[in-house]
Amino acid sequence: MGSLSLVIWSFFALLCPILNSSNEVVASSRGGPFRLAETEVAIGAAQAGICASAVTIHGYRCQEFNVRTDDGYILSAQRIPEGLAGGGGSSRPPVLLQHGVLVDGMTWLLNSPQQSLAMILADRGFDVWIANIRGTRYSRRHVTLDPSKPEFWNWTWDDLVMHDLPALLDFVFQQTGQKIHYVGHSMGTLMALATFSERKQIDKVKSAALLSPIAFLSHMTTALGVVAAKAFVGEITTLFGLSEFNPKGDAVASLLKALCAQPGVDCYDLLTALTGKNCCLNASTVELFLKNEPQSTSTKNLVHLAQTAQHTLKSGCFSCPRWKAH
Template structure:
């Protein structure tokens, strides 16, 4: 059964991004060089915080992007006692979360309902990614997260740097091509990467849950109002290069948005007690949110628009930012797209537009779940039966 509270919260988190303001293994470095201290200190490792105590082995890795960001990656190599055994033949699966959350978002349910643990108990080698700026990946070789320069990125950089770096880590550690699971923004970066011919030598197949690319029909009022009001640009102008959902200035913007008669924020506090108290919302760059708002307003999927012809020419050699051409996604990577009829962010019409744009046939499977909303694809109590078993079957058939 879909959860209205979860649906309200995560739809706002991913689309409007201004919603939440009210409120034991040694590390291994993926690099030929030893890992310097860099800027920023990691918190308690995700393995220790959420996985080891449940009886699972868990390994912490650090992957360094070519632009210097130090990403935290967790590996759950085998199931609990009584589960299927370990071994190098276990197919690797990489999980990529959405925006304003991190890898912990996959682990908020009980072990019997959490996708990473279901996968590993069914014979898969599970890897969990944490994108730059979130609590487990808030480090850099030379840049300080307290400074503006650290936050000068959008999801374009996640496509170019983060996704490929983590995929290389998993591939190099396992010597196998990877099954990929993305949710929300995790689907967007994968689709953008595939459209540019990236990762074809690393990814074996991909399951995209609540896929987002086109956002023209998004029905979340707060997200639409935020995007069309250029709120992201306003925050940037004020010098907030880091968007911290718990920040004071961000809270003032939230209040302004909730005063808009088109927006209903009544259920916000109720939703917060359900998920945010378990997993505090994570920072992202304000520039990233501006980029997402451009996708809403411009009704197309393109690289970041710098707001002037001159700046776009400097960055792209053209007056307009390049468009991600989803028709160029080849059939080399089998895809499973799973979407819901109650999803206010990954709207049914937008998903149908995405399917039309990709022009795929035999390499594409589609699952429609009428009563599912955005967050149900990660936290729904029936997700194991409706979604996760379908994902595992899809992977095993590749």
């Protein structure tokens, strides 16, 4: 429970996507035509990642795919085409699961099959697809850019809306020939709301279930959350000199220590300091998550999210006015 990496993951997974049931639509300022992603191919069994480690071990069929975005990132995607009882086929409705910030597609598979949404949906008759955005462990590839270089990390959630989500939705639509049920969590809801608010991709989506949707952040009251948001708005890239934000790195640990030293911030019980009391976390759950999460993102992405948090803390709403990270 006292792990620095757990706290950083918890903070940004919970600070940026504060739980809210609002129907407010999120707007985003983007421009330029969308270009279809190039043809993607299935990955061989020897290269399997999430499938081999979290799905097939439970007896489910699973396929690994590469999905190339129109700006050259190569995203990992998984498909569970049927449940344990079989019955796969074209009649099964496709559902795309999109994770949030600082985690990857493994987040849908960390519990038992009876408690993991991906396998629950497969057993209930869905053709399940799992997305992994750029920068996460299985999506650290690009046609020309190297993840060890700053250029690979020059993006924010606005780019995920413009490039990653369209590529993933297009690919699933092309593979299945059906409209897609979309399930997003946290930043995955932000990606969807920003896209749908501009009436993009809606011809490929049948429904959307948004978990912890990002619309308002004015309910965020914890001292540590507010201090951390201000720290990132203060252009933390200049403090770290980092383009990749690695939650397990020394720089992030130093950041947390600095935040916890701020007046009014009590980090003795870090999770409670960030989120309030949580009924559903215990030692075994935390240990399981730390074996797989958190994942890297771009520091620029967190700056953008923190700017969003500061903006909504002042104005009360996310979507007024439209604006973009500097």
